[in-house]
Amino acid sequence: MCEHCGKQHGIEEMPKTYDPSTVEDRLYKHWEQSGYFHSAPNPDKPPYCIVIPPPNVTGQLHMGHALDETMQDILIRYKRMSGFETLWLPGTDHASIATEVKVVEKLAKEGLTKKDIGREAFLERAWDWKKEYGGRIVSQLRKLGSSCDWERERFTMDEGCSKAVVKVFVDLYKKGWIYRGDRIVNWCPCCKTALSNAEVEFEEQPSNLWHVRYDAPDKSYSIICATTRPETILGDTGIAVNPNDPRYKDIVGKTVVVPIVGREIPIVADEYVEMDFGTGAVKITPSHDPNDFEVGLRTGLPQMCVFTEDGHINELGGKYEGLTAKECRRVFVDDLKECGALVKTEPYTHNVGTCYRCHTTIEPMVSKQWFVEIKHIAEPALKAVEDGRIKFVPERYVQTYYNWMRNIRDWCISRQLWWGHQIPAWYCEDCGETIVEEEAPHACPKCGSAKLKRDEDCLDTWFSSGMWPFSTLGWPEKTEELKYYYPTNTLSTGYDLIFFWIARMIMFGLYAMDDIPFDTVFIHGMVRDELGRKMSKSLGNGIDPLEIIRDYGADSLRFSLTSGTAAGTDMRYSQKKVEAARNFCNKVYNASRFVLMNLGEGEIGEIDMNMLDIADKWILHRLNEVVRDVTANIDAFDLNLAVDRAYSFIWTEFCDWYIEMAKPRLYGEDEAAKQNVRAILVKVLSVSMKLLHPFMPFITEDIYTRLPGSDETIMLSDWPKVNPAFSFESEADAMDQLMDMVRQIRNIRAEMNVPPSRRAHTILVTTPENESLCTQGAQYLNKLAFASTVEVRFDKEGIDKKAVSVVSKLGEAFIPMNELIDVEKELERLEKERKRWEGEVARASGKLGNQGFVAKAPEKVIEEEKAKLENAREMLAKVEARIAEMKA
């Protein structure tokens, strides 16, 4: 290791096998300490900014994060190298419910509850918890190589973010777009809080449809209702039928008696009831069903809440008081059966709403909550996507967004939790006035009383994360950062967060900043296990990214998450894929070792363009192409295509071909040629490392900084550009033909079982215009096609007609090895060749003979087809001639 800069130079400390563990942590620390990740407003550069989807502060890194952060880091590193002032703003989310649940659990172990210790002590505990575990996820992000600006790390409950939350809440309230009222909400009896609609997940569960008879007080008539939740009968306050239903015409307005309970309730008419379903009569429980709630409002039925906040029957449930909903259902059904009110029980599968955090069955309940009147902020948010100011990648996800936004309902934002942003509302205990202010009021503005009580509840976590793109940049202060980086550019996340987060950020961004929060939403899928199942705790099939990093390195993990999967679709994690990535790292590493160990003593200067031979021109031309393609692919968010393109260039074109072609000169005597090949190797390797760097930051930095003439760090070096001087179209084509010849010779030798050690004299018969190509190619036939000597000629004079030969566009190669010749086998092979070219001639001439094709296809396509036909004919003629010679 260099004692001046702490880095490794040249070939020093490079064992045969790449070991990421000796590189990754060291480089990350170096990057971070050097301030390479830091960004600040810079008027000389265009900004590029991504805000991280803040992981739960007490969470742990999982594959979903690994995928998401990798995508973002790729974009960030690419943009940073491409001349943008690039900020990746990291932080964590307080995750109200998730964290509170954990703290409550911990308390429970000590035999305590929230209420026992009170709000203040509870929050103290929660902050302690955050201090203890909050750093974990953040250090795990570093393991991945994420180039976040840690100097700007934020937390949704830090001072600035909290200020933003309070300001938006107060503003919205004063505008009248936030209201408080008794509404039916999704209540989680386990978390003991209300939830928004987005936080309810539906699960199909088998159950029953119970048909229950409600009799008239005098038993002169009765009505049967079907229900999936018989326990809610305790809260029934009416029966509804369709106003047009002839069956019930006569009894609308009359009453029936709730079985067991004995309460007399009215029969009402409401359009909501479908005559065709069940018995056409619905029991109405306004307090515990959203539809019933609406019916109740329309028909004036009273609400009657029979559940406690933790899901037990309350005092209104009479003898059932204290039972859970589930227990009550069983007992109640038994009782119904006993008293003869249960008419029928039929199996029935239906969707049950569950809490997205704990998967407890949701009980719809009426309670007093705060809501955002969503239409005011939803409309502009819908428009921003409709008019293209914000685009989704892949585009189809706009449908998901539209679907949600067009059917959006008012957003319940209050949570009966303590860990979060407490709602800035106070109630006057004397006159009942509600005061909503950013600062705590001292006295009631209406009656002057000082007896003010603050609302106990806190806000939905997503309320604060919805402000993340601007609260983290300093809003509501008018900061330089806000001015420079907002709107941010790309927002990357999984499709599961479109409703929770994306939609909220767009709404709040447009509301608070009057501008979009980002221009592109980059959506990726979920990481599944090898069998295609979702990774989950309950299945125990989760793969720990940190273990993969430990065993294979972060670069391998990143590569395997990026390669071979199109954006927006789910991907399967597989061990094989990581191994393949690891092997690629090793390949890159060894190619570099090769280059480094052949650098020699002298300085590596610029490439001498006058000394390039055909192989050099070929690789430089290909280099240009890969630069062009990788750049275009990243720009189009086709990260898989980009990385696969770089992969095949490095492995196949550079390692398998060019390095082999470089060896003759490298090991030769010509010093000037040697020096030039070295310069080319360094150039190609250096550019390759840059192209690969966004995807595999560590190994590329390690190699790059070892190369002569490199910058201090690859991550701040310039992204490669296509170099017009490296454009060698025709030479590259010729080289391809030469390579094709090499492949054919290898093929023949393999088929004839000739060992590589057995070298052979090779005669290249060509035309004068191809002479120099063939002469240059001779050394490669030597090296790659096991020739002992290569002779270039223009005639076949004196060549054994029965020699093994290959036919190519460049010419014919004869390998007169008598003992090799198996005329039958060779003829068989030539026949195969002939058929192939015959097929091609037939295909191409068929196409060109088609009037429609010639008339309508674009010029370029026709020209290409003509060239193909010409080539095929030429090859066919040569092969046929060879067959004739062999037979003669």
Place this chain on the structure above:
RNA sequence: GGGGAUGUGGCUCAGCUGGUUAGCGCGCUUCGCUCACAUCGAAGAGGUCGGGGGUUCGAGUCCCUCCAUCCCCACCA
């Protein structure tokens, strides 16, 4: 009920705005430890792109339809 996705060699998956001899990796077969790499190299076998119909000079790539699998939203008690 509405919307979307997927179906390509044994396996996992790429194939952009229609024109490639249909690709990669794994696996398989046969060689090879030549001084970057056996976490390797060379050669090879193997798909006609879920079925059917259509548009087009031309379709894996567009349209229709059917089949299969999956996801999201809504939720009729």
